[in-house]
């Protein structure tokens with residue numbers, strides 16, 4: 001057991017409770033407008049196409065492409081100091097919205113096909129992405 | 138009815154900028170406010186509108202109490218981080234132009250030396266960062282350097298922007314800080330020093346990041362027709378505008394993460410002022426990171442999208458260059474007071490009071506603000 005401080009936990013929010021429940025089950029869920037079917041993320045109250053507030057929570061395909069990334073070399077929260085350097089990747093999901101996840105793979109490029117992988121950690125589920133081809137093999 | 142040149146900045150003030158000030162944020166805010174009010178030739182009780190910047194120092198009631206303001210006509214809080222000071226110029230100009238107020242005080246103080254006030258800690262108490270706090274902070278995306286880095290990375294990948302372009306911004310700011318006795322950073326740097334500085338959040342290196350510092354700054358905005366005997370040359374607000382990016386609270390979800398709210402605001406401000414970027418003689422551009430200057434130059438139309446990197450190379454931003462920028466050293470090398478120091482510097486330049494960093498004969502300039510995750514503001518000012 002190390003004395004690494006715990007990662008920050010997401011503050012509870014009624015709007016996004018279903019999202020976190022999904023991640024804990026190993027599913028990436030997106031809000032889909034119950035009226036017009038447009039998906040949205042991060043969770044918010046209204047559909048900005050039709051202003052309806054009803055949603056269905058639908059599992060994303062998990063497929064996407066790299067939009068951008070950064071490699072953290074400095075820890076602004078002590079929980080991450082032992083993980084340096086670590087990579088955060090922004091992904092265009094197939095459904096349209098984006099997601100931010102951790103990346104444990106190699107070199108990144110805009111447009112690289114990736115797929116989601118959810119790792120259950122002590123502080124909660126961690127959204128990760130990995131190269132799509134490697135996961136398919 | 139246009140707001141153009143209906144308001145002026147009549148007074149500016151600053152504290153010393155330091156690291157580890159023994160004074161509270163409120164004490165620093167009041168010290169700067171008193172300096173700005175005196176600079177305007179006014180007494181504290183002459184202030185009839187106040188816009189305190191940020192949420193960590195004094196509120197309107199504190200100014201009424203301490204200044205014995207007999208009848209405050211207006212107050213507002215503008216919750217957009219580093220865009221707030223220039224956004225406040227818009228609000229202040231509006232209320233003095235409409236006759237609601239004669240003299241509006243905009244004042245800020247900060248003391249970030251306490252651990253709870255460091256970047257990466259304080260933003261998670263702010264509602265405008267709620268998406269970051271819930272969905273990104275648990276993954277280790279905690280502080281502005283990390284949150285903004287993907288914008289810069291994408292700009293590099295799409296447009297070929299290079300490390301030395303970021304370095305050109307850092308070097309120009311440092312050169313200007315060397316001329317400014319009120320600047321914190323005093324050691325000269327080169328492009329090599331920039332490239333060799335340690336990575337913080339790729340592609341940002343240490344010398345791409347603005348300072349954490351303590352201090353206060355303030356300005357007084359008066360009606361252009363206020364008619365009081367201002368001791369200093371008037372600096373008129375010719376054009377002012379604010380704008381927000383799509384998906385303002387999440388860079389991850391932003392349709393174009395390389396575009397800021399300033400891209401919407403700048404055309405309105407230039408139209409109001411009746412000038413173009415080619416007319417600008419000095420610019421004070423919000424420089425939380427070097428990349429932010431390149432991005433804003435594109436958003437304002439100084440160059441086409443993607444050409445900001447080459448635009449800042451070859452010394453264009455240095456004194457003597459085509460567009461002297463951040464002549465006080467900026468947030469990168471003078472101090473970080475949310476860019477209210479940029480407003481102060483622009484006024485000094487246009488008054489001819491900028492000392493060794495004076496742009497000879499400057500009569501027209503601009504200042505930008507950039508807050509939270511991409512909210513933007515711009516003020517174009519002219520010596521009256």
Ligand SMILES: [Zn+2]
Nearest residue numbers: 033036047050
């Ligand atoms: Zn809808």
